[in-house]
Amino acid sequence: MSTMAMGDDPLQPEQQRHLVEAIAERSDREAFAALFRHFAPRLKTFFIRTGMRANHAEELAQETMLKVWRKAASFDAGKAGVSTWIYTIARNLRIDQLRREPPVALPDEDPSDIAELPLSAEDILLAAEREQLVRTALQSLPSEQADVVRLSYFSDKPHSEIAAELGIPIGTVKSRLRYAVTRLRSSLDKPQ
Amino acid sequence: MTLRHPQHHPSDETLLRFVSGSLPAAAALVVSVHRDGCPICRETIGHFEATGGALLDAVEPAALSDSALDDVLARLDEVEPAPSLQPAQAYREPFAPGLPLPSALRHCEIGNWQRVTPSLRIRRIRVPDAPEERLLLMHIGAGRRMPEHGHTGTEFTHVLSGRFYDHLGRYGPGDLEEADADIEHQPIVEPDEDCYCLAAVDGRMRLKSRIGRMVQPLFGF
Numbered sequence: 001m002s003t004m005a006m007g008d009d010p011l012q013p014e015q016q017r018h019l020v021e022a023i024a025e026r027s028d029r030e031a032f033a034a035l036f037r038h039f040a041p042r043l044k045t046f047f048i049r050t051g052m053r054a055n056h057a058e059e060l061a062q063e064t065m066l067k068v069w070r071k072a073a074s075f076d077a078g079k080a081g082v083s084t085w086i087y088t089i090a091r092n093l094r095i096d097q098l099r100r101e102p103p104v105a106l107p108d109e110d111p112s113d114i115a116e117l118p119l120s121a122e123d124i125l126l127a128a129e130r131e132q133l134v135r136t137a138l139q140s141l142p143s144e145q146a147d148v149v150r151l152s153y154f155s156d157k158p159h160s161e162i163a164a165e166l167g168i169p170i171g172t173v174k175s176r177l178r179y180a181v182t183r184l185r186s187s188l189d190k191p192q
Numbered sequence: 193m194t195l196r197h198p199q200h201h202p203s204d205e206t207l208l209r210f211v212s213g214s215l216p217a218a219a220a221l222v223v224s225v226h227r228d229g230c231p232i233c234r235e236t237i238g239h240f241e242a243t244g245g246a247l248l249d250a251v252e253p254a255a256l257s258d259s260a261l262d263d264v265l266a267r268l269d270e271v272e273p274a275p276s277l278q279p280a281q282a283y284r285e286p287f288a289p290g291l292p293l294p295s296a297l298r299h300c301e302i303g304n305w306q307r308v309t310p311s312l313r314i315r316r317i318r319v320p321d322a323p324e325e326r327l328l329l330m331h332i333g334a335g336r337r338m339p340e341h342g343h344t345g346t347e348f349t350h351v352l353s354g355r356f357y358d359h360l361g362r363y364g365p366g367d368l369e370e371a372d373a374d375i376e377h378q379p380i381v382e383p384d385e386d387c388y389c390l391a392a393v394d395g396r397m398r399l400k401s402r403i404g405r406m407v408q409p410l411f412g413f
Contacts, residue, residue, distance in 0.1 A: 041253030084245030099321035
């Protein structure tokens, strides 16, 4: 079976959620394979952009997906979309790799979330709406701001190195990031 | 302990570094302790994580090896290895009088109290995956002042109990002060109550006075 995801239509957020639910509810391997085909190649890109070699990035993409399988039951659609949830798993794995130990700073569950309330359709809708707003806001950023945001998420580089890479002063990196974050925030805070 | 909502928060830039995993471990722990008591920062962190998720979903996929999926499918039934990090030892003495150990610090080993100056005691907190980083629990007496200092990096101070002020503002339980590298300040504790706070420095601390420089090695910053 080819695991190349290129050429396939990317999974939409709602499809992603149904796949994770199928894994959580009935250990559905086909659902897992579909999710893998979408996310594993993107995770590999994500890890490569953080400075890993391709083979190491692929291993970590596989480890991330293994965690997705094991943790599917703890996925909370009222809190975040699937891509956000997988992002946090990948991010924590990368921190582990950097520090060679499991994460302490970024637990997957907030202690405040332990008392689980039944998930309403409205919760899921709100979380999905937020994800959509973020996507739209990201697309609307001017490219020089989007570059700084991307480098801030995908690399460990301090602002001084990002500045050197882009050939701009460090103050400009900070002001672009601040401006981008303000725009992202205002798009999220504003009810549409 | 208090129903007051935090008034002072980490900057957006710090929360973004926290979310993307590029904040040093000690500073990330201080932010974690603040986050656990701050609904506003939990929401901002949620927004920033959603941004990370959207970026992940939008990147160009990379080609995987032909066996990548089958290799993982073959491992789905493996038993998950137990986490290697266990909660650190139970403490005979409380973390600080009247204060429970913040859950974000449950994996940390916490040293004994050391007196640094007549008005300042500290406990070193060992960050398990970054033992070279400095995280301190500080106890400053009511009405006492810290040595005036600046830092080569950002200083993150989270108030656990009591209150202090400096020229940047007034800080109470749940508040986090973020003091940039270019700021020199001298926190002073309010007269009615001792202050316990957590502090991490992203870089080294520079103490201004001769006395300050003498106590610097004790700080470990």
